[in-house]
Amino acid sequence: MEKYKRLLKQYITTKDESALYKADRFSKDSLQNNISPDEIVQIHIESLTSLYPNLPEHVMLSFNFLLETMIAYGVAHKEFQALREKQMELKSEIEVAANLQKSLMDTKVPEVEGIEVGAISVPSRQMNGDYYQFLKDRNGNLSVTIADIIGKGMPAALSMSMIKYALNSLHDQRSQPSEILDVLNRIVEQNVSSEMFITMFYGFYDTNHNKFHYSSAGHEPGFLYSQETNQFTEINAKGIALGIKSPAKYESNSVKLEKGDMAILLTDGVTECRCGDQFIDRKEVLNKIQEFKHLPAQEIVQKVYKHFEQIQDFDLKDDFTLILVRRKH
Template sequence: MLHNDIEKFSAINKRINSNLKLSDLLMVILDITKDMLQTEGCSILLTDPATEDLYFYIVRGGSDSLIKGEIVPKGKGIAGHVALTNTPTIVNDPQNDERFYKEIDNKAHFHTRNIICAPMVLVDRLVGVIEAVNTIGRDSFTNEDLKVLMYIADSAAIAITHRQLYQDLSTRLKELEIMYEISQAIAHSSPSENIFSKIIQPLASSVGVKRASILLYNTTTDKFSIASSYNLPEAINSPLSRDQAPIAYHVFTSGDPLLVNNIIADPSLASFAKIHEYITPSFISIPLRYKNTIIGVLNLADKLDKTSFDAYDLRVATTIANQIVEAYQNSLYLQQTEEQRRLAQEIDIASEIQKRILPKIPQSINNHRLAAFNKSAKEVGGDFYDLFQFDNDKFGLLIADISGKGIPAALFMGSARNVLRAESRINNQPGQLLTHANKYIYEDSEYGMFVTVFYMLIDSHNKLLTFGSAGHNNQLLIRSKTLDPIRLNAKGIALGITDNAKYEEKALFFEDGDLVVLFTDGVLDLLGNGNMDAGEKKLIEIA
């Protein structure tokens, strides 16, 4: 694989982590495919979950508008055969191949001379197939072309799956937001300023006042914020200190509603009269009580008929205050529920991405028994593992931990995994693999994300372990004869932090019965209840 091919693969990975729409992203992938394979046309066909038929989703080159959306029945054609058998295929003489589905050529007024096709699979789930037709400047496709297309198929499968999951999440969140806004507007049950602004004018009209305000108390600043107001004097701005809102603080502190007919004539309020800047001397101030705690004050002033407030006005205002508190309580509940739903959905989506990326680990390779276990925490991160089979005697094991949590970490995990897989096909030695992969992961990294990696090459014939580490925690080799643990470590920083990092490579021999344990720090944290040393001790005991 050429260096410029890797750069093009890296470009695909960058686009997977971008904000492109799915259709635009796949067009970019197909354009890169056409360029790399030098073909007249490329297509991505997706699987219809209901019928298991294939349909042309994106077509580049040739008569693309004529076949977009066309259906290829299950098992029909080269594409249908590839989807059914999950086997990448080259057919350099399709017109004489009984599997060839000529109806598509007929509809497109196209002549297919040769075709290469690969399944797009993510953790045993067929997403669809990707195909390229008619080589330019050469007579046939080659096995090297097939390797390139298989890598692109993996990237396309991840891109499609990620975007579908992300779009599903975005749609659900948008629906929740709309439902939330509607329910809040109808019930007037949000403490936010915008919602209170909708409440305050009808409130003022219902009790016939020119001025009204809802003040919420901030325990941190010991000040009132104006949650909503109607016709307040311009000189009154939020937040309000004790000196700026003495009547509100008086009601807030006493916990009793205040009905004043004439503040100037009331001796008990003489000290407050000088700051009274309203048209009439009569007003109502009522505490807002939530769960036996006063959270703010409702103020009403300047009746439209210029009369004084009376007991009836107080009863109405008290009822309104109770409704405001209920709205406040409902809004808190709805906000908490929405936040929980958002978090739960993000965890579900990120967890699904993680599960679909992790490979199935066989029970044994070359008489070595293998097992893998993964369990997501409350906040899904980017821990992952991988397995590379090189030849009959050698295979690689990798474990990694992405910085960050949630969907961004899960998406970055897919990108990092692609780069590491691509590099493993070029050079399986730990030092060079990590060095080259770091360069491309650094270019792909957004928002300062990085990944720690421990990679081990196992040579079964020579009983040799060769390993390297990119900032990952020490791994374990437990000798079968002595049960002594050997901590495996090598110098190197996490991938994606700087583009010119170098990585140490170490090697040691193993014996039959030795046990290698690869893990992320979350295991130690769990086993040790936050104490990493205790967690390592517990892990060694378990192993």
């Protein structure tokens, strides 16, 4: 207080700006010593009344008013700083999770004789709750996984990591899709928080017989496009989301793909796109695929995404993931 009192007297007496510089240093030192704004005001009042004990009553009342104001400000400022620190911690966690997720999502589409694949996955925010993966086994068959993780941040990214490495270890075992989901369900149920669960569609394309075998864990139904009939039919299989309960039963189905046929897998961010306040009709997704079906598979998914991005004014409301598997010959 004595230091502040000397600086105050120096400035009032001399109007020397060097005193203002020293006051600036005083404020910085006070900040480092965790002195609150209302304590600074109190120091000022005590210093000024010591120098000028006969200050008018209205001046003293104004100081009391200022002091109460700064006390309230100090409390609000501390709350703001605490909130800001939490936000910075959350931002840091999200950045770490997003980087981890990016490395996990860096899945390449393998070249498989006789089929072509198109895939696109775009997050609505920094983190992507959707996941997809392609794996080619030693016999040239292709497994396709598409999932929607109900949860965000680092736990979701770690769940993706767990799923990825579990699939890597399972895909060469020639297991049925239902068996793959059964194993994954036990892994998720035992290792993931009960507040988070995962929907998944797992497909296996047998290149020798041109059959697409698939199972679903509560995931958005896919579609099969028949070039012969020029029609779409829904493909689905019974099964609950991963992580809800164990054991669980998953149904396996299969369909043969003829030349030009397509298996279409997606997340609900595709079928639940919005145009204004209204959800689109699922048929609109199929209509756009129909419109672009003459293009290569990768161009089809990109064109479909661009269309729905545009009708949503380039503001996705949910993660958008779309995969096409088409038999070429």
